[in-house]
Amino acid sequence: MSATMEQGTARRLRLADLHKTYRSRGREAFAAVRGIDLDIEPGEMVALLGPSGCGKTTTLRMIAGLESVTSGSVRIGEREVGDLPPGKRDIGVGFESYALYPPLSVRENLAYGLRARRSMPDARIRERVEAVAERLEVTDLLDLRPAALSSGQKQRVALARALVRNPPVLLLDEPLSHLDAGQRQRVRRELKVLQREFGYTTIVVTHDQLEALSLADRMAVMDGGTIQQFGTPDEVFDRPANRFVADFVGEPAINLVPGEAADGAVDVAGAGRLPVTVAASGPVELGLRPQDCRLSAEDTAGEGPAATVEVLEDLMEFGLATVALDGGGARMVVQTEGGASWSAGDRCRVQAPGERVHVFAPDTGERLA
Amino acid sequence: MATRERRPGSRRFSPAAAGADLLLVLWFAFSLFPILWMILLSLKTQAEQTSTYFRFTPTLENYTTVLSSEGERITSVDFTGALFTSLVTSLGAVALSLAIGVPAAYAAGRWAYRGSGDVMFTILSFRFAPELMVIVPLFIIYNQLGLFDTAFGTIWVLQLVTLPLIVWILRSYFQDLPEELEQAALLDGYTRTRAFLTVALPLVRPGIAASALLAFIFAWNNYVFPLILTGSENPTVTVAVTRFLGGGGQAYYNLTAAAALLAALPPLLVALSIQRYLVHGLSFGAVKS
Numbered sequence: 001m002s003a004t005m006e007q008g009t010a011r012r013l014r015l016a017d018l019h020k021t022y023r024s025r026g027r028e029a030f031a032a033v034r035g036i037d038l039d040i041e042p043g044e045m046v047a048l049l050g051p052s053g054c055g056k057t058t059t060l061r062m063i064a065g066l067e068s069v070t071s072g073s074v075r076i077g078e079r080e081v082g083d084l085p086p087g088k089r090d091i092g093v094g095f096e097s098y099a100l101y102p103p104l105s106v107r108e109n110l111a112y113g114l115r116a117r118r119s120m121p122d123a124r125i126r127e128r129v130e131a132v133a134e135r136l137e138v139t140d141l142l143d144l145r146p147a148a149l150s151s152g153q154k155q156r157v158a159l160a161r162a163l164v165r166n167p168p169v170l171l172l173d174e175p176l177s178h179l180d181a182g183q184r185q186r187v188r189r190e191l192k193v194l195q196r197e198f199g200y201t202t203i204v205v206t207h208d209q210l211e212a213l214s215l216a217d218r219m220a221v222m223d224g225g226t227i228q229q230f231g232t233p234d235e236v237f238d239r240p241a242n243r244f245v246a247d248f249v250g251e252p253a254i255n256l257v258p259g260e261a262a263d264g265a266v267d268v269a270g271a272g273r274l275p276v277t278v279a280a281s282g283p284v285e286l287g288l289r290p291q292d293c294r295l296s297a298e299d300t301a302g303e304g305p306a307a308t309v310e311v312l313e314d315l316m317e318f319g320l321a322t323v324a325l326d327g328g329g330a331r332m333v334v335q336t337e338g339g340a341s342w343s344a345g346d347r348c349r350v351q352a353p354g355e356r357v358h359v360f361a362p363d364t365g366e367r368l369a
Numbered sequence: 370m371a372t373r374e375r376r377p378g379s380r381r382f383s384p385a386a387a388g389a390d391l392l393l394v395l396w397f398a399f400s401l402f403p404i405l406w407m408i409l410l411s412l413k414t415q416a417e418q419t420s421t422y423f424r425f426t427p428t429l430e431n432y433t434t435v436l437s438s439e440g441e442r443i444t445s446v447d448f449t450g451a452l453f454t455s456l457v458t459s460l461g462a463v464a465l466s467l468a469i470g471v472p473a474a475y476a477a478g479r480w481a482y483r484g485s486g487d488v489m490f491t492i493l494s495f496r497f498a499p500e501l502m503v504i505v506p507l508f509i510i511y512n513q514l515g516l517f518d519t520a521f522g523t524i525w526v527l528q529l530v531t532l533p534l535i536v537w538i539l540r541s542y543f544q545d546l547p548e549e550l551e552q553a554a555l556l557d558g559y560t561r562t563r564a565f566l567t568v569a570l571p572l573v574r575p576g577i578a579a580s581a582l583l584a585f586i587f588a589w590n591n592y593v594f595p596l597i598l599t600g601s602e603n604p605t606v607t608v609a610v611t612r613f614l615g616g617g618g619q620a621y622y623n624l625t626a627a628a629a630l631l632a633a634l635p636p637l638l639v640a641l642s643i644q645r646y647l648v649h650g651l652s653f654g655a656v657k658s
Contacts (some may be wrong), residue, residue, distance in 0.1 A: 086556045113557035116559045352465045
């Protein structure tokens with residue numbers, strides 16, 4: 001697995017103005033993907049994150065060649081692969097359903113992918129299968145049928161199946177979705193370690209933000225067939241490009257409340273002022289992450305909208321307080337310290353540092369820089 | 370005293386349930402009575418064939434007559450030859466339908482293309498359209514093409530019976546196969562044809578077996594097409610049976626019964642041997658899991 005410089009550039013993946021429009025008789029054409037531009041560095045792991053129907057899987061399938069490209073280009077290294085059949089693109093895919101062939105043993109499943117080209121001698125195939133199996137710790141499973149495997153084991157075998165040809169680009173479609181919570185964390189870490197070690201340029205499609213945040217070097221948040229934001233997890237989390245990204249990424253979800261900006265501060269739903277670091281004026285939409293806010297006693301000095309505590313969920317390491325802002329209507333969720341002693345009906349003040357207050361245009365939802 | 374726990378699905382004895390069972394037995398006897406009557410009739414002599422007595426001296430003579438040249442003298446049709454013709458034409462029809470139908474079912478199960486629904490409906494319509502609707506034009510065409518009374522002609526017309534069954538049953542089998550299996554093969558560098566042959570086809574083998582055997586039974590049982598489109602050279606067994614009823618002369622009900630029972634044996638054996646798959650094959654894909 002030595003990655004030479006040549007191999008390095010061969011592993012760059014570039015998508016330019018990629019479109020996919022489905023046309024079917026009697027129905028309106030449906031644009032599933034509308035202009036995707038992505039430049040993925042060799043060895044980088046990128047997550048496509050978005051709600052179902054956002055076009056992320058379609059994008060993945062277009063890269064793999066399982067879906068035709070309506071317009072735009074897919075380049076691996078210097079090679080334009082948009083018109084090549086899937087077998088000529090040199091891409092490994094880990095399918096959500098694992099796609100393991102039921103009548104064959106794990107060993108035969110792995111070898112099957114290598115037999116396609118008919119040029120590899122059997123001894124080499126055996127060697128290669130054993131090597132990949134050992135690396136992914138599935139050697140003990142080689143003689144079992146897929147039906148006998150647990151879902152965690154199936155996931156490893158599916159990964160081995162995708163890696164056995166040693167493709168420069170690896171695509172994973174919802175790789176962890178069939179695992180239970182404990183396995184998910186473990187496999188996630190393994191996946192990251194493996195990807196680092198092998199240096200595959202990898203795209204992971206997921207609807208699970210934790211998966212994206214933990215796995216990806218950079219992530220592309222998609223909605224409505226376009227990329228809403230492409231950046232490192234930190235960038236996406238700390239500087240969401242628009243209301244959608246702010247709302248989609250982050251758990252618990254960000255608070256979105258109306259406000260009025262003027263003179264380096266915003267009035268939050270008429271309940272009090274917070275400082276902001278962006279120069280904006282007029283009506284805005286504010287995004288406040290529960291983690292960035294804190295509750296303080298009503299008589300604390302400083303700014304912050306006044307509110308009444310409605311309920312406190314004590315989650316041990318921390319608590320989540322739902323508060324109703326004065327002036328009616330708007331509610332916010334604020335993270336509190338573990339063991340905080342707020343109770344329903346308590347009067348309080350919500351405070352947040354200015355650089356953590358996200359300001360969006362109320363109509364377009366774009367971030368006001 | 371503790372009552373024993375009953376297994377799910379087991380029933381407590383009740384008069385209503387016993388009554389229902391009795392009704393089922395009565396219905397069973399009623400619906401199978403024609404077959405019982407046919408068995409009795411096939412064991413009677415020529416003289417007793419029109420009697421309705423249950424008392425008679427059973428004889429197997431009818432069976433030997435039907436299978437010997439004596440039968441051919443009566444009907445001018447070789448019954449064993451007709452059995453063989455039925456075997457050849459039914460197997461031939463199924464083989465031809467498989468050759469056309471398996472790829473067709475795969476295409477229908479995998480892709481929706483312009484008019485694909487119409488094509489499938491047309492194929493299905495062969496099955497529910499009355500045979501008599503097309504029989505006259507077919508008779509004329511067969512005479513002009515020289516297909517009348519040939520085994521090949523019968524095989525060809527039986528496609529109307531076997532092809533829809535095979536295509537529709539196998540389509541649901543292919544639809545139930547995860548597409549990712551073939552896509553994984555495509556990504557490995559296999560061609561679409563090899564992916565079909567090495568991945569999809571082996572997985573639908575049970576479906577192919579079930580639909581082929583079912584189609585065989587339907588082809589064997591078909592009566593109207595061979596009745597009109599075959600003559601005395603290559604009649605199928607369904608046509609040959611009726612010859613014992615005579616045409617204006619002496620009717621041999623006892624021989625007819627024996628011949629009909631003999632003719633019913635092959636499909637009966639096939640049906641019994643694949644009963645399990647048959648139910649599966651017919652209901653497969655009917656319920657989306």
